[in-house]
Amino acid sequence: RADARNLAERLKALRDVPGLRVALVEGAAMGGGAGLVAACDRAVAVANAKFAFSEVKLGLIPATIAPYVIEAVGARRARALFATGELFTADQAPGFGLGDQVVASAGDLDGVVQGLADAMKACAPGAVGDAKRLVHDVAGQEIDHGLLAETARRIARARVSEEGQEGVRAFLDKRKPRWAE
Numbered sequence: 001r002a003d004a005r006n007l008a009e010r011l012k013a014l015r016d017v018p019g020l021r022v023a024l025v026e027g028a029a030m031g032g033g034a035g036l037v038a039a040c041d042r043a044v045a046v047a048n049a050k051f052a053f054s055e056v057k058l059g060l061i062p063a064t065i066a067p068y069v070i071e072a073v074g075a076r077r078a079r080a081l082f083a084t085g086e087l088f089t090a091d092q093a094p095g096f097g098l099g100d101q102v103v104a105s106a107g108d109l110d111g112v113v114q115g116l117a118d119a120m121k122a123c124a125p126g127a128v129g130d131a132k133r134l135v136h137d138v139a140g141q142e143i144d145h146g147l148l149a150e151t152a153r154r155i156a157r158a159r160v161s162e163e164g165q166e167g168v169r170a171f172l173d174k175r176k177p178r179w180a181e
Contacts, residue, residue: 007032008064015039015068018129020120024113025049025090025099026106035065037098038072041132044101044112045090051098053078054085071139073097122180124163130154 014021014036023029023037025045034051037043045051053069055062062069062082070078073096081088081096093099103112120128134154141147158164163179170177 004064011035011039011065011068018132019125020116020128022113022116024109025051026109028052030054031062032065034098035062035068038065039068042101042116043093043099044103044109045093045099046106046109047090047102047104049090049093050087051089051093052085052087053081054087056083057085069098122176124167124177124179126161126163127158127167130158 020042021040023040023043025037025043026049027046028050029037029045030050030052031054034053037051053062053065066078066082069081073081077096080086088096090099090102094102101112103109134151138147138151159168163177166179167177170180
């Protein structure tokens, strides 16, 4: 039980990282490894990578990783993948909600990482974390007056934040914001 609790805490900590979390998959991501991929914001896999939620083949269940997998792939797909333990490929992973990009070889991963790093330099770090929290808080909620009021409060708070002020000033001055320099 201590190992399961430790994994659960690590997955939660990974999911709660305010920055962009990217899984780079080379080889096999089975069971908990596939769960780590699900806990990330993006996943890039080498074309020959394989995935499976294979716990049932060991007489176990993917309980610790379930919240992240279900969030990533949806309940129906998770039921099928969990119940069968079926192996699937990197090419299938995006269709399952468990991948974003497939590259030909492991050598191509460096270019992907560099491209993402370059893209993230343009993004305000606090706003990235706030935007990710927004998704977690809003996903699955009914669109009602309470939700609309909460999202309006959040954008208003962002506009007067230090990052928001710097971003708008930089835009109007036609320059890069401080965090992008």
